Amino acid sequence: MMAASFDTHAFVKRLTAAGMPEAQAEAVTTMIREARDADLSQMATKADVAQLRSDLRADVSDLKADLMKWLVPLLLGQAALIAALVKLL
Template sequence: MTALTFDTLAYVKTLRDAGVEEKQAEAQASALATVLKGSGEGVATKADIHDLKRDIELLKAESKKDLSETKAELIRWVVGIGFLQSALIIGILAKVAKVI
């Protein structure tokens, strides 16, 4: 994460030179330093974005692999059920043929 530097003494000096009272200038400098200290949080760096892109590519590759495995398993089930239905129909027809 990138650190943001803020010269509070120079800020107070600038405010004093502009006519702001010393206590008020110090209070403003302190408040602004607090705000700036927290402003860098949650900001993504180039390295963060690079890592995120790499993770996304890995997830895409895993998803494609999982999808192809799922398709193969589905095909096995469909073919198996097709054979089972065919055997059932042939068995029923054979039983009906014996009865007639």
């Protein structure tokens, strides 16, 4: 599919005829041309976002498991140490 041409000169002329300064009209025209020419194939799709969300949830779940694996023994060890210190005093 071939994209329709964009006559930048005519667009600048229409903007300046409507009262816009020429420099500003050229800047607006340049931005519109760049937006039309942008490579949309690099943009994320809903499926990409859903996959990323799924991966992130899996990573968070793994992180929770690792945290619990280390935190519970540390808390039990700390409780045993405090109990031993209280018993000694």
